[in-house]
Amino acid sequence: MSTAAVTRGEFAIEVEDLRRTYRTTTGTLRRRRLEVEAVRGVSLHVARGELFGLLGPNGAGKTTTIRVLCTLLLPTSGRVMVQGLDVVQSAREVRRQIGYVFGGDRGLYDRLSALDNLRYFAELYGLEPRRHRARIGEVLEQVGLAGRERERVEGFSRGMRQRLHLARGLLHDPPVLFFDEPTIGVDPVGAREVRQLVADLSRAGKTILLTTHYMFEADSLCNRIAVISKGQIVAEGTPQALKAAVSDVTVVEIEAYGVADPVLDSMRALDGVDSVTMETRDQAQLVLVQAREASLLTGRLLQLLEGVRVERIGTREPTLEDAYVALVTAG
């Protein structure tokens, strides 16, 4: 979507030059004040009905940005609007318009049943009392928790808790939804169901801002993606556009045992190499080398791996994850 083509009134979320600084102290005897700039001039615009992905490594500023949008944090500077409302000046009105679904075990009353959790929040969100039962029934059905609502949350699995988070976020049927890593820790079947629900909500016209570490999730769900690194947006566009940015790059995958850090540094120093990352899979190591003219490099890479047990070496086209890695490791 071209930002220029969208008039201001069509944006559900507008962030302009957002900055957020945390003040903290360090040291035991000699206390020192520290300022950490978590978000450094983020600007983004999300159109009504759009499913927008915000990707970035841990500590990049994703959750801080979402918390500012959800009125949980005040921005240090910048302008942040949701549904045309300023999150600082009109926090309560913004809260009626948004739902926040975060991943993880926390954020629910364990000693209460799922039904009581939802009843309490139905009250806090001002649902009409005679509509409570029907609306709670609808969202329980929607998230697949119908029939389990009278059980205490403390006995719920991670996946069930995540569904309850979703149910609570949807309870007041908000037009804007924030999903902060909604599938983290959820089993593959549960995660697939959560993704299906997010897709259904998007088709129903909800504006959704999603953060995730799973690139295939962002690739399959999002209309547009912004990559945030060190508190700044480093790229923004459709998943296809982001992948196209690394289309001249080929990824060399090397499965090996016993690759030491100096070898990786030597690979990084080779001409034409954009990035080198390594993942550990059980005993094996998977080295991913993003490079231009990779076919010419393969021999030199193998030279550097002399003495290392190499199980497999091959090349492939870059994925969104490769584009993401290239963006967040640059600079």
Add this chain to the structure above:
Amino acid sequence: MSAGRAAAQLGPPLRWPRVLVVGWFYQLKMQAQSGFMIMTALVQPLIFATIAMADQQAGNRSLPILFYALGAGIMGIWSTVVFGCGGVISWQRHQGMLEPLVMAPVPFVLVLMGITLGTATVGLYSMGATLLWAAVVFRAHVQLADPLAFILAAVVTVVSLGLLGLVMGSSFVLYRNSNSISNMLEYPVWLVTGLLVPLSLLPGWTHPLAYVLAPTWGVQALRAAALGGQPLPDLGWCLLASLAYLALGVWLVGRVEVRARSAATLTFQ
């Protein structure tokens, strides 16, 4: 279903009492099942009640056993408020609940008030326990001179302590470790409000402090209703203190919410 229909709302001020009562109910439901809260409300007051009542039976019979039982009961409610409000808010933060609660589009003071009133109500375990202890162990004749006034006094006392908890609770929202400071208030308040020792035995400089603290008036009203006397003046002062706490609490929580959003203290990290 449309957003408008689902979120169809009563006018906000009409909804507030309901929000408060529902919040109180669920907080009470959770905390009344908490082992920590039950232990706080039961064990400590019973130990102090036992010491005071044993002293009374050993010869210091100037005051009836019920006097001490009621004082120990209020001590329990106060302990529940001090530990409960701090503990509960820390626990809400730890559970990741402070953020969803702050994000709700109702004034946060209503949410917090539900929590502190629910906590203070759990303290009624103490009152029941110390009265039962006095009757069973010390064979005290637990007959209330004016049962209706006693119930009214108990309700007003619990509400006033819950509202005092609201004033303290606002600092718990702002500062992650403030409960460690407020816990130190437990014993001094027991002493200066005359829960175990009559106010007349305390030095004069403590009296102004006693007069601004609701437990002083609450225990006097309860004792008057139980032992025979005029509970209404003390109840009036207790109500007045409650209104003052309410006004201060509303003012503080509004500011603290903004400060907490600025200082990022709503989460545990």
